[in-house]
Amino acid sequence: MVVAAVxxxxxxxxxxxxxENPEVTVLVDCEGLSPFKIPMQVMRSCSSLLQDHYPNRLGCLFVIRLPPVVRVIAQTFIQVLKPTTRKKLKIGGETYRKILLENIQTLPxxxxxxxxxxxxxNIGMDVKRPRMDQLNKLQTNEGVSDSEDTSELDLICQDDIDPSWSYDQVLRTAIIGLLMFWVLIAVMAGLSDPEFQSQ
Structure with missing residues (x-):
């Protein structure tokens, strides 16, 4: 991935x-990545490479559709970057469109x-075409006989389910549960404290 970015x-x-305008804008789209599959080392390498080898060329680095959990981790990672590079870095989740519209004149x-x-x-069609071709084949059962295995076609529909949503929900629930547990322990420790009972 680093080689592709370079x-x-x-x-x-x-x-x-x-x-007249020697700067480039780099956009990293994390759509489809779950919070557990974000290559943080690759992102760190790309950012360092851009900052070290293209310091005056980088106009802005956008990282969009980053899952909420990873955004928190990314905020700590950003502190390692040089201040000039940090100003050029914009991170957004699902509300990325607003960030892009504020910084890019004509959004694709x-x-x-x-x-x-x-x-x-053409880029938009290339992005949409493979999925549409697969769905059209599924709907028309084009080229599929009764004796053929259709498990590949079944996987196409299963891919339409957003797996990151369930991971985000589970992670949020776990974090909230953990915080509530710590609050409960703190309250119980405070109530059982002899100094608190004597007041």
Whole structure:
């Protein structure tokens, strides 16, 4: 993943920037990653690499659709970065669109913006096309006979369920339960304290 990030930044610097605007904007989309699969080491390496080797080229680094639990971890990781890089880093969860609209003039349509240029539309179609082709095949049962195994088609529908939602809910519930348990222990310790009873 680090090699891919370097490759994309190099491509942006060589072919997309102009002398009037020499900075690049990097967008890391964490959609589909569960809180337990976020590669924090990779993100740390990418951020350090951008800060060390492209200090004047990085205009802004957006990390969007980051699960809430990972956002808390990321906030501690951000403190390691240099102050100038820290200012350029913007982290957002599911409300990423507002952050992007505040910082990017024309937001691509596949990220919820209004840009309808052919490049954005083609990227949007490439992102949507594989899923649509699979769903069309599922709905029409195209090329599937009664004797064929349809377990692959069943997995397509199961993928539509957002697994990160249940992980977030379980994690939040566990954290709240743990906090309530500690509060209960603190209250019980306070009530059984001899100094408290003598007052």
């Amino acid at each position: 490759s994309q930044v190099e491509h942006g610097i060589m072919y997309l920037v102009s002398p 349509s596949y990220l919820g913006g209004d840009c309808r240029c052919t490049k954005c539309l």
